[in-house]
Amino acid sequence: MGRFGQGLARIWRTGNHSLASATFRLRPGLALLSIVAIFSLFLEIQLLEQLDSLRRYMTAQEIAVDAGFALLLLLAIAFLWWLGILAAGGIVRLLAWRKRCSLSWLWYCWLLPPAAYLVLRFARALRMAIFPTWRGGVFLQIFCVLGLTWLFLSVLRKGGVGELQRTCRSRFAPIAWAHFGLVVLALIMSWGQGVYLFHNFSHPGRSVRAENLADIYLITIDTLRAEDTSLYGYSLPTTPNLERFAQKSFTFDYFFANSNFTTPTTTTIETGKLPWSHRVFQFGGFTRDQTQQENLAAALRQRGYYTAMISSNFAASPFHHRTLTSYDTVEYAPPLGTSGFWLKNTNLIGANTQATLAYSLLHRLFEVSEALDRWLWRNRYFSPAEAVFSRARKLLERKDISQPRFVWVHIFPPHDPYWPPQAYENRFQSSSNECSDFHIQNPKKTPQDASPAELRACYDEMVLYADHAVGKFLDWLQQTGRLEHSLVIISADHGESFEHARLLHGGPQLYNGLIHVPLLIHVPGQKQGARIPQLSQQADLLPTILDFAGIPTPSWSDGASLKPALEDKPIPGRYVFSMNFENSNSFAAISQGNIAVLDDEFKLVHDLKSRKESLYQYKTDYQEKHNVLQAQPAAAQRLRTALQEKLLTVNESYAPAQGGQ
Secondary structure, three states: OHHHHHHHHHHHHOOEEEEOOEEEEOOHHHHHHHHHHHHHHHHHHHHHHHHHHHOOOOOHHHHHHHHHHHHHHHHHHHHHHHHHHHHHHHHHHHHOOOOOOOOOHHHHHHHHHHHHHHHHHHHHHHHHHHOOOOOOOHHHHHHHHHHHHHHHHHHHHHHHHHHHHHHHHHHHHHHHHHHHHHHHHHHHHHHHOOOEEOOOEEOOOOOOOOOOOOEEEEEEEOOOOHHHOHHHOOOOOOOHHHHHHHOOOEEEOOEEOOOOOHHHHHHHHHHOOOHHHHOOOOOOOOOOHHHHOOOHHHHHHHHOOEEEEEEOOHHHOHHHHOOHHHOOEEEEOOOOHHHHHHHHHOOEEOOOHHHHHHHOOOHHHHHHHHHHHHHHOOOOOOOOOHHHHHHHHHHHOOOOOOOOEEEEEEEOOOOOOOOOOHHHOOOOOOOOOOHHHOOOOOOOOOOOOOOHHHHHHHHHHHHHHHHHHHHHHHHHHHHOOOHHHEEEEEEEOOOOEOOOOOOEOOOOOOOHHHHEOOEEEEOOOOOOOEEEOOOEEHHHHHHHHHHHOOOOOOOOOOOOOOHHHHOOOOOOOOOEEEEEOOOOOOOOOOOOOEEEEEOOOOEEEEEOOOOOEEEEOOOOOOOOOOOOOOOOHHHHHHHHHHHHHHHHHHHHHOOOOOOOO
């Protein structure tokens, strides 16, 4: 290390080496500024590409703060790149310490690869603007980077390193210093907004009067569609534990998610508001203003409950929803591997960095971490359910909490990728392929060497795994005497698609596979199960839970209590809505997106932009293969009128957030 350190020090102090009979100074500091400038320009291009989508749900100030943290992370990566090349020069200097050795190649190594990738990103941005449907693929990108690197090297060798340094001093150095200033400004802005580093928290119990209140356990299973559960008549035995639990619970046959992906649906569960009321439309969206206090946990906490939420999907977590103040305990169980490290350590509370740094501004870097995890741990599911239930058991065993408890746990399985643990592999897969061989990158395209049937079999094995994990937790509640005296609700945030030429979830479609999800409710002391045929939706969960806690349904909730249905009483007739507004602006009236409206027989799906419609008899045509729009004009008109009247009311009553645009 002594010689290596001396080699680095000598490079830094002198940097005088011969190159083509000319003397130049290595200038590592100028090289660092040049690398910082190139990495900063990466972000500028990415921000321009993502700006329109970010402006749909973030204010200009929020985007500036998140971009500042993205820039700070890129500056750290730029420094590591610069340091790595400098260290390589020290090693070469050490190995060739008896010979004269030109280190001009350091400049080429510092600048050529990132500069080539910068040009590639710029070319990609132009291609997206001119030819948005064309896709080049990963190998073409690698080829382009290598080709551009060779081209740059040829050009730079003609001008020499001295000319390159003069260009960097006059062009790149000012860009670098300007971005250093932007980072400082973003840090000041974030301090003013109260942004702080992520950490789980768990407060001690409080002394309150809350006699004769049952504990409440809400278990939500990510991406569990009702059709693939044996509980709902599926041909494969995917949910034996849920079936067993249903023997002493109420099972709702027609329970629908109010959207088709996690962020809006879990926000609806938490707030009792439909997406057009809570305004969380996008994956990275979050609640604002009064909605942050109008939620289930806040109402139960005021009643005397100890409130807790534990999630392995950050999009379902109060950290992301901005509802932290309503909870006594909030814990996030991040994924395993480098992607989990990224998601946890880029999660700044009060900013939206976990979404923006992973899935928009720095999504390429996050994709590298995901690819690394797939390579290192090929057959390991990255977000085990056991991590969530283990935290829940530890919380429930605490002796310092004497209050009744509300505990919401959200597990990630069976969400893709469909990599079931070894004990569940090949339960339903008939081929020799392993589920880990199939990685879905495009929801409109089946992976190579995989059929929708094979993907669904892998998904079903993941459902079996999730069912087993939930069953073990329910058994623990039973063994410890908690189940008998508790209200337990089991459901899902949304379903999954294997039909209609689309995989996964999200997007414009609102077919049954995406929005029909399980719902089981076990009330304290219940011994017999029953099926509930009445139509219901996620917004009903908040009024139902509050009803059992003796709290009236708040005026801001869009749902209705399901407790009468459990007592064999009818729920007043109403329409149920599900919607996807990913392309809509959270700060403006709703003008585009898909909305499904259901009554007891029909489901109308309406596209606000194209005005296209489909009508299905969803109970008898579960796969929704037969559009009866022309055959049932009266039903279509009835549902269309209900949708239009409700949307008009929503748009008229909505007051845009201050500073939204």
